[in-house]
Amino acid sequence: MDNEKQYFFDKPKNIQLILYLLYACCGVLVVLDFVIHRHVYHSWENLPIFYPIYGFVGCVILVLIASWMRTFLMRPEDYYGPVEAPDNSKIEIIDVSDGHAKEANNNNEGDRNVDA
Template sequence: MDNKKQYLFDNPKNIQRVLYLLYACCALVVVLDFVIHRHVAHSWENLPIFYPLYGFVGCVILVLVASWMRTFMIRPEDYYGPVEQPDDSKIERVDVSNGHTEEANNNNIGDRNVDA
């Protein structure tokens, strides 16, 4: 028996339903653009589906500008310094043959060992 908990988006059918809902909302906004009277300040706002196009073009430009900015803002992997290897002297070793625990050297300066 599989006891793993199922979340909402684990089922691909639920993902499809959300996408269909998103498509329906987008279509509704486009249809309402022809029905609802707007009080506009500029003449180009009277163009059909101006606001959906304006939002789409704005998002595309935002992604393109972010991709361009990444070329000079990206930092190398070791920007904050080299990655330190774990210190094996601080690891607790368990001898499984007799069940006893051998404590490693946990008394280094700066350690936060509250059991020492």
């Protein structure tokens, strides 16, 4: 377990760093919204922080529409057929605890064993 490879997102310090960078980018974009001149087509686009509000409202509407669509697009759990219990009649349990492996006879008709 000590030799497991550590990935970038395994460390909480790196996750905090990514979050701080994301917050900084959001802050810079809000500040730039007041500085950069935009060529607008509609008067409401001149409102401060119009585009972040517009994006947030769009995402909320998207989630609400997806929740509504789920009611008629959702399929029942057994849509592709009933879930059957596995057929354990063909499985042979081999006791190898004594050090001598017994040969398993799983070559039933219809089986596709390669090394038979």
